[in-house]
Amino acid sequence: MDANTAYLTQNTPENVHTVEHPLSGGKTLEEILSNIEMTIIEEKEEHLIIDLVGIEAPIANALRRIMLSEVPTMAIEDINLWQNTSVIPDEVLAHRIGLIPIDADPRLFKFKHPNEEHSSENCICFKLHAVCRRLEDGSIVGDKVMSGDLQWQPFPNQQERFGHFKPVHDDIIIAKLGPGQEIEAELFCEKGIGATHTKWSPVCTASYRLAPKITLKKEIAGENAINLKNKCPMGVFDVKKGKAVVKNPRNCTSCRECIREDDSMVSLAKVKDHFIFTIETTGALSPRDIFREAIKELRDKAAFWLDKINIYKRTPKS
């Protein structure tokens, strides 16, 4: 068995443990670093699929967790509510407004300390004023309050420095109003991280999975090959010239249907150091930037602890 491969059998996963420390195999740090590979598989405006080969699971997991909860974004935090005659209670409305993703680069702003004032350095201000009316002819206008109704109120010289801010999407319904109902509020965005509250998380989700490694244990031909092809719901196998071949191993969901009745044909496995990351952004940062910021954050953390260790080493033991 290959130490770098975990196998899926009919009953249980096998060879899943990573016993050795990466450095115990006689590899130097330089060797490990030069073996790390990064490939972008798919990049869209809203999501990124990236292959990271040659790293250990704790590092991959650290990256994932940093992306979820430690890459900062801007989100609405304080709300001055002047009028709310809608059916939605104030607190619920405030919560809904807080979750609206704001299209603003958080790297342009500073964190606001609790006793600091809102300023052009640490805050984006929006105004929301929505009134619903029944017109003379009986028709109703303004019954939906959308995220597009937020009006940016720039602080002095914010406009010159940053251009324009708005919510990422204009079509999120915040509340519905009946005739005569009104919502008037002033909203203040602050910079924050997902660990404080999910509204600051830059990702819808960031996850990874291990790359599937699917091999045929023997040559499968004729009817067996067609059966195998039909068995897999994800279209992993194909038949070429009467023989079964593995066509799309990445599609495998590890459902184990292909080994349920007979495990003599297919070997299902995972490559232990090949991580397929999927990063989906809420829209404030591009997924590529989120990944980059996460790596920076991880590096800062490592530097912080390295510093601590060095201080500890230098202090004389008593």
Place this chain on the structure above:
Amino acid sequence: MDESLLSRQNEPSSYTVMNVKPVSYICGWCGKENEFKSKDELRCIGCGYRIFYKKRLAEGMQYEAR
């Protein structure tokens, strides 16, 4: 009986009339703002509907969006 209630009863009946600043209410049907004095009939000037909602105080409230 409570002292304060007694004194309230002894007040002239014009007590409410003196408080002339009209309060505005929202019509439940058309949404028009209506202002009533104490003796007015409760009917919307716009549509005649009889159910009204009181407006909330104009004072702001501060919330954390969490």
